[in-house]
Amino acid sequence: MNDSNRVRVRFAPSPTGYLHIGGARTVLFNWLLARKHGGTFILRIEDTDRTRHVEDSVRKILDDLRWLGMNWDEGPEAGGESGPYYQSHRLDIYKTHLERILESGAAYYSMETREQLEAMRKAAKREKRNVTYVRPSPLPTVEEGRKARDVGHPVVVRLKMPNEDITVRDDILGEVTLAADQLEDFVIQKSDGFPTYHFACVVDDALMKVTHVLRGQEHLMNTPKHIAIQRALGFSTPRYAHLPVIFNMDGSKMSKRDKEKAIKKGLQPPEIDVHDFRAAGYLPEAVLNFLSLLGWSPGDDLEQFDLDRLTSMFTIERVGKTNARFDREKLLAFNTDWSARLPDARLLEAFKDYLSINPELPQSLRQADDALLSQVLDACRGFRTFADILTKAGFLFVDNEAIQYDPKAVKKVLAKNDNAGYDMLRALQPKLESIADWSAVSLEELVHTICEEKECKMGQVAQPIRVAVSGSTISPSIGVTLTLLGRDCTLARIKRCLSESM
RNA sequence: GCCCCCAUCGUCUAGUGGCCCAGGAUAUCAGGUUCUCAUCCUGAAGACAGGGGUUCGAGUCCCCUUGGGGGUGCCA
Known part of the structure; x- marks a missing residue:
């Protein structure tokens, strides 16, 4: 193939807001075609409608394209011989x-x-x-x-x-x-x-x-x-x-207005733009992989693959004609698989991006160092989105006194059966205080020992501790939970929990 | 209204005339693993929109109907 018939493709968004998830699929297919043939992927800004121009949207679109890993060879910031790449210029x-x-x-x-x-x-x-x-x-x-x-x-x-x-x-x-x-x-x-x-x-x-x-x-x-x-x-x-076009599960168009409607009804707004998925804690690998299957398929039973593999498999001949519906459940399943599969370093990088674009998250979490974040990530393996990490390990980043006890958890785990949970905590307190080695292994050993002594199940010992230190019935495994929290915080929280039972 | 496109499990899809009493994934349901949540494992149920042709043979080709989508802008 010589220069004159090299593949040259373009994605040409108009700057009216964030990059739409459907637009991302268009970007992906263009990008794949260029990369597969060693061609050129051009980004062009179609800003000929001055009335619809939205301030700052070019920056946002570029930023989300980068997050997806959809790099362009010619266009804004990249330059190129056939510029300028803004139509208004x-x-x-x-x-x-x-x-x-x-x-x-x-x-x-x-x-x-x-x-x-x-x-x-x-x-x-x-x-x-x-x-x-x-x-x-x-x-x-x-x-x-x-x-x-x-x-x-x-x-x-x-x-x-x-x-x-x-x-x-x-x-x-x-x-x-x-x-x-x-x-x-x-x-x-x-x-x-x-x-x-x-x-x-x-x-x-x-x-x-x-x-x-x-x-x-x-x-x-x-x-x-x-x-x-x-x-x-x-x-x-x-x-x-x-x-083919991508629709909502109910067959309606996936539009930005869905978000406004949901907010009006007091519901959680659905993810529509790439940025929504990014902020909700999805991985670009999963989003791209899922998107690739909307209107295209590799032809065999293979469904999960990275960009390199996808690039080698992609052909326009295998793109279908039928419109698709955006199945969020399946995306979630893909994201779960990808989060389990990704190397630690890459997962950490993605998590840090998630933290950086969600300013409402606890500052202590957003500013945590790599070592701690890695431990948290590791403790939460099996999570679906990064948002799950917050529900599972968010208590680690809250002050001891700021822990909110979930009334249902307290009732079920601590107060039930004549305060059996509180009694368990009281029995546990001195043993935890005196444990020599504050590590996941020995802490779990301790829990096991107590189970044997009291002839009870793990849950009867671990759950009261879990609720006492986290405020809820959800946390990583008990040894890891206490290790991450540390001895001082653990003991302080148990003490506070017991004092509030009076 | 007119024009155009499309049509396999709830959803994404495999299937290019016999390999299909239709395969995979996801969701669902039933079991199992587990200290919670989430993972994870096993199994079940689930589709060729309808009607005509063509053919020895049709999910696969043709026509009609129905359904869905798009266009009909000094929007892109």
Whole structure:
């Protein structure tokens, strides 16, 4: 493969907020195609709609892409030969190409106001006619258009669609033909002078020598428009592949609004953006692995694999046509598996990222050193997300006096059977005080010994201690729990627990 | 309304005319392991949307119906 047919793909988000989880799947497939063929992955910011621009969103998108490990070869911060990579910085480029087709007669100035267009659409709907733009006749000349614009009349540029059917050759869907009468003259330059998405996208893809366009299926009907622009401009047509869409389990779209709705109802908002999953304690390895299976499959019974393996297996031929639903339960299971499998060092790194982006977590935890964090991670092996670590080991990072006792745990473990748990604690207290070696092994030995002495089950000894030191029935295994807490804290908490029983 | 795309267990999917009375994963259910939670182990149940063709033979090809999704913006 020589340079002229090297794979060049791009991901082109618009800066309207965080990176959506569905967008992440699009990124992944593009990235995989580039990496598999030793090609180039380009990142381009499509900021041609000034009204929807959200401050700081480029930074956030870049940050989440990095978290996923989706590195780009050309784009913001990386640079590259076909920049700039912000469309808002390429206005003169679009203008040049626009002039070209305006002069050639393939596009024309159009002077209807938004209100007029709206009225035309309404009328068409009322009369049950097709809602298509009717090309004015005669067409305004270029000079008339410019004059109108210069005196302040809102003017747009439309592409004059050729009167012929257009067939899209799609690597996933096959051939899709749209009839000529379905193709209307659409806007390629807005009245504010900015190009529309269609125009900017086609010009940039051509100039950036993009060879494959992988995007969501919602763009399928845009493709004939893009092909028409390419023909008018004399550009070649890249390969297209439209990816199936990802929905919620109930079949609705996964949208940012789901979060607002949940909050209104007082529910936990669902994860929608990549950042939500990151902040909820998911691993990028698991998210990517799970996402790869939405619309693609390796063809055998293998389901879990890392990026390298995925890259070698990935082909567009194996991408399916069917829309998928986002099964959070399965993601959770994948995350559980990945957290059990990942090397300690990598897990620690991921955990630290989790801590760094969750400022509401206890400061003592966020500032804990690597050695302690590793021990905590190790004690919690088998966790589903990093959030589980908080429920299981959060008590380690709370002051002795700030421990909240869960009333249900107290009732069940300590107060039940005539305060049997409290009695056990009292019996345990001196033995713990006098134990020589404060280690997990000897502490567990002690618990075992007591079980034998009292002829009772482990739970009857371990649970009262667990509740006394953690406030709940959940913690790592008892020896590890007490080791991590340390002798002083353990004894202080037991003492406090007993004093509060009076 | 018009146009386009899609259709296998609840969910993600394997299946490219005989290897499929349909395989895997996840969820569910029933057991088991365990000091709690979570893990972990074993087993069970669970699908080719419906109807017509084509063919010796159809989940796999064709048509219709139904269902789902997308488009129909001076959003991307």
